[in-house]
Amino acid sequence: MTRIRSVIRGVGSYLPARIVTNDELARTIDTSDEWIRQRVGIRQRHIAAEGEFTSDLAVAAARAALDNAGYAIADIDLIIVATTTPDYTFPAAATLVQMKLGMEHGFAFDLQAVCSGFVYAVATADSYIKNGLARRVLVIGAETFSRLLDWTDRSTCVLFGDGAGAAVMERIDLEEGEPERGVLASALRSDGRHWDKLYVDGGPSTTGTTGHVHMQGPEVFRHAVGKITDVVYATLEQSGYGVGDLDWFVPHQANKRIIDGAGAKLGLPPEKVVTTVDRHANTSAASVPLALSVAVADGRIKQGDLVMIEAMGGGFTWGASLIRW
Known part of the structure; x- marks a missing residue:
């Protein structure tokens, strides 16, 4: 089959x-x-x-x-x-x-x-x-x-x-017996009750303008680590793998302290965490694929590696996918 x-x-x-x-x-x-x-x-x-x-x-x-x-x-x-x-x-x-x-x-x-x-x-x-x-x-x-x-x-x-x-x-x-590859599992979440913690104060239906970003920084930070680890564990549970099986963790590049906090809570050694926030800052939806591209180009991520990607953003939205490269 x-x-x-x-x-x-x-x-x-x-x-x-x-x-x-x-x-x-x-x-x-x-x-x-x-x-x-x-x-x-x-x-x-x-x-x-x-x-x-x-x-x-x-x-x-x-x-x-x-x-x-x-x-x-x-x-x-x-x-x-x-x-x-x-x-x-x-x-x-x-x-x-x-x-x-x-x-x-x-x-x-x-x-x-x-x-x-x-x-x-x-x-x-x-x-x-x-x-x-x-x-x-x-x-x-x-x-x-x-x-x-x-x-x-x-x-x-x-x-x-x-x-x-x-x-x-x-x-x-x-085919039957072939080793797993590709996207193994994903977990997606959202909670609109937190919309005003990170949002843009404009839009076609409200102001008719583009607006600017507004953020309650401490509140976003407070939620981030817990929500990140939640979807990582949920994705691993679906797939049957554990944190120790991961070769690479590629998180959303928003804040080095959030990245470090999530890695520490998951028990991941820093050398398994791909970090580009110092060079790119937070590029929103571009953040994770930019980090993936860096880690593939420099030879860290290679075929057969088990890679976890995750992100959290305004909404709140958050999610993770486990990929066998």
Whole structure:
């Protein structure tokens, strides 16, 4: 009896050329490199250029992932773009990515779960593959989050950056006795009671404006570690594995103290935790695929490794997926 599995064939990423350091921010707001590093572990972030849109970042990451997988856009059935910062209210950024990649077949849509978007998109692509609606899916997390920031608010503007990461997921049919591969389990959660702890004060139906990010930092921190470990344990329980079986933990890159706290609570040694928040800051839905791309490119994540991805974002939303690479 065969088992349908969704494997990751390739990953790719893109970061805008402009790098903004903590020292540069300190010239315009009341902050310092030391203050930012101590509290969140960030030393720099990338900022999209004028006229550089979320779909442009997504396309660059998608092309890198396709090259890494050895596929062309003609081989893809579905594009899912996880983003909070689409080019337009509509159409979906995914359809613009579809157009810019020259894809005239299949289908494309956006998924909005803020920082959890890529994890939600991986679970969604896995479901579409297992239900026969797609064979190969291009999953992208892309954000120009800098355009939601109030650059005079030091509690939020120092935290975020822009970027995109992508993965090519493909159906395989495992024969009886073949070792497991691909997405083994996922757990997704949300709780709208906490919406006002991390939100943007604008939208088409409320203010008719884009708005800016607002965050109750201590409240988000208080919830984060518990919610992260909750979905990690739930995913492991589904799969029959334990924390000790993990080769790599790839968390959402929001705050170094949250990453360290979750790793410590799970009992994971720091050397198994992929951390890029110092270079990328919080890129929302792009965070996890950017970190995956770094760890694949430098040779840490390799075929056969057991990889846990997780994220938590506004909503609150949170989730995790366990992947046999």
